[in-house]
Amino acid sequence: MANSEPASLAVCSTVSPLTSKKENMTPIGSKISELNESRSELLSRIQGLKQDLQNWRSKLDTQVKIYRDELSELKKSLNVEVEQLRSEFQELKTTLQQQQEDVAANLRNLGLQDMSEVAKETKTPEAEENKAEEIPAPSEENSEGIQH
Template identity: 85%
Template sequence: MANSDSSPSLPQANPLSSKKENITPIGSKISELNESRAELLNRIQGLKQDLQSWRSKLDTQVKVYRDELSELKKSLNVEVEQLRSEFQDLRTTLQQQQDDVTSSLKNLGCKMSQLIQKMPRLKTLREMTKTQEPLSSSNKMMLLLA
């Protein structure tokens, strides 16, 4: 049996050397994956910062627009109130003018009525002037007022 120990045998593969060969590619893959992971984390962090910055800018812009809209609304409300007041003044003025015109028309109607009542006297006055000497203006007034 001692001979069997010294007999030439097939070369045995060294288990440690094959593990080292296998470990080296795995180690480099792990380091590549770690680098890739670090790059992705950095990109994600950058994207998060960009998103936060974008949100902040958007919030600021929304606030500015809201403030502008609020100011425009106030300004429009003031203008609407001014227009209402002006229209009310115009309505009052027009009503007063309408009342004045109505009153003037009534007065004119009364004067025309008086004039119509005096028409027979005017006819008489005309007939008298045709047949007689011309009347003085004071006599004409006397006839008209009678």
């Protein structure tokens, strides 16, 4: 009988793992189905996030393009205004130079006229002196000749 006891223990030990495997399979199956559901939910959330990211990138790219176009237009407009201002400043510079030249010429003319007026005034007494020198003053020799 000693032989039969270990055999019955062996049968019990083999039956026990089979029964526990069946019992364990039910919770494992439910866990697998839960994990599959969770996986599906995560994949759909990831797909939604990817779609949101693509939409966000698309909107961002569109906004960047709009801003670049606006900046380009503003730059062109600013360049046109700068060129216009440069042209106006060049015209003003030319006008100012012309006016300075005119004023300088007028001052020179006035200076020459003043000089000529001063010269006329100074020449008038000199001319009278020169005329006086040209007309011989009665000298003794001349007076003697006249008297005799």
